[in-house]
Amino acid sequence: MKQSANADRxxxxxxxxxxxxxxxxxxxxxxxxxxxxNALPSGPFELGHRSLQSGLRDWVExxxxxxxxxxxxxxxxxxRDRAVDEAERVISISYLALAREGQAAPADKARWxxxxxxxxxxxxxxxxxxxxxxxxxxxLNAWAKAADNLSVRSERQQRTAVAFGLDRHSWNEELVxxxxxxxxxxxxxxxxxxxxVKANTLSVFGPAMAADHRRILATxxxxxxxxxxxxxxxxxxxxxxxxxxQLQRSVEALAGRLVHKPNFRRLVxxxxxxxxxxxxxxDMRGRPAKLFRFRxxxxxxxxVAGTKLPLTxx
Numbered sequence: 001m002k003q004s005a006n007a008d009r010x011x012x013x014x015x016x017x018x019x020x021x022x023x024x025x026x027x028x029x030x031x032x033x034x035x036x037x038n039a040l041p042s043g044p045f046e047l048g049h050r051s052l053q054s055g056l057r058d059w060v061e062x063x064x065x066x067x068x069x070x071x072x073x074x075x076x077x078x079x080r081d082r083a084v085d086e087a088e089r090v091i092s093i094s095y096l097a098l099a100r101e102g103q104a105a106p107a108d109k110a111r112w113x114x115x116x117x118x119x120x121x122x123x124x125x126x127x128x129x130x131x132x133x134x135x136x137x138x139x140l141n142a143w144a145k146a147a148d149n150l151s152v153r154s155e156r157q158q159r160t161a162v163a164f165g166l167d168r169h170s171w172n173e174e175l176v177x178x179x180x181x182x183x184x185x186x187x188x189x190x191x192x193x194x195x196x197v198k199a200n201t202l203s204v205f206g207p208a209m210a211a212d213h214r215r216i217l218a219t220x221x222x223x224x225x226x227x228x229x230x231x232x233x234x235x236x237x238x239x240x241x242x243x244x245x246q247l248q249r250s251v252e253a254l255a256g257r258l259v260h261k262p263n264f265r266r267l268v269x270x271x272x273x274x275x276x277x278x279x280x281x282x283d284m285r286g287r288p289a290k291l292f293r294f295r296x297x298x299x300x301x302x303x304v305a306g307t308k309l310p311l312t313x314x
Contacts (some may be wrong), residue, residue: 015045017056018094018213020074020220021066023101023112024237027249030101030112031217034063037113039210040217045093056095064110070098070236075219077212094216096223098236115221116256118206118214122176122221123256131204136188137164143186173255176222180215189214225255232273235294241277243289244268273298 019041021032034041041060049055057068074094101112116123121132137160144156163178165171183189183205190208208214228234234251248264268274274292281289 013089013091015091015093016042017045017052017059018042018092018216019056019060019068019071019097020094020217021060021064021068021097021099022115022220022224022237023099024250024253025101025112027253029115029221029253031115031118031220032060032064032066032099032106032110033113034110035210036109037111037117037207038213040213041110042092042213052093053095060097063107065107066099066110068097068099070233072096074216074223077216079212090211092212092216094219096220098224098233100237100239115217118209118217119176119180119221120204120206121179122173124171124173125252125256125258132164135202135204136183137166139188140164140182140186143188173257174222174226176225177215177218180218184215191215228254232294232298235273238294241279241291241293243281243291244274245289247274247292271298 019032021041023030023032032041033039041063043055043059043063045052045055049058052073053071056071060066060068072095074096077092077094078089106112121129121136123129140160141157144153144160147153147156159178159182161167162169163175163182180189184192187193189205191212191214206214209217224233228251234247234254237250237254238247244265247268248259248261251264252258272295275295277291277293279291281291
């Protein structure tokens with residue numbers, strides 16, 4: 001019994017605070033990264049931190065020089081089989097934070113990166129990425145067929161069809177985490193080969209991130225894609241004034257899908273999410289465009305009922 005107790009003491013448990021910090025710049029969704037793009041801003045929860053959120057804000061500002069505005073808790077991860085060091089159990093408490101890239105210059109070891117660098121199969125604005133039907137789906141099908149019994153084989157095929165919009169299923173942009181988890185289970189992403197003989201993973205599966213950070217990033221993307229449909233959080237990513245086209249492009253960047261322009265504008269105007277500033281701008285073709293701003297009073301008006309900014313299909 002004493003030997004077992006001593007063995008337990010050699011294992012430590014810690015809490016890590018992790019931020020999925022998102023911006024939209026030049027019609028592209030961006031996330032703040034550290035360690036040459038290999039990790040999300042993070043740090044341990046310490047006794048000196050007043051709260052989890054204050055600890056997160058301290059770490060992010062130290063590592064990136066970027067203050068946090070809008071923030072909400074995402075999920076808590078504590079899976080033993082996803083830990084890098086089996087002798088240390090880390091509880092990862094993740095948060096989604098929204099910002100504007102130009103608010104502060106990032107620290108030397110921090111940089112903004114396009115989140116589609118890590119999930120190239122998620123961007124459908126120009127149609128279905130060729131890597132999906134040509135590489136990813138065939139490899140997932142091969143993994144499903146390699147199952148030991150018919151039940152497992154059928155379950156894998158069904159999950160693949162639902163997650164990747166195959167057969168009679170349509171592509172659901174919110175299933176980001178489910179798609180990544182399937183690729184992990186099929187050992188197609190590099191993270192699945194940690195502490196094992198490393199396999200050569202293709203670039204179409206995106207670069208690996210430290211620990212479980214890409215899994216956490218997938219969770220953040222899924223949350224934001226769902227949230228922009230019923231809460232006006234997209235305006236946290238917009239400049240003080242913007243055109244309706246800029247707003248539309250930002251929504252499309254986050255969703256990885258195009259929207260129907262007339263329907264989108266009708267929805268925004270009907271719900272009185274924006275108001276005209278009285279100023280005009282000029283796009284690249286020299287045509288004038290009205291400048292709008294977000295109606296902050298809408299937050300109080302819709303606090304209970306919520307808003308509806310659905311992703312309108314093209």
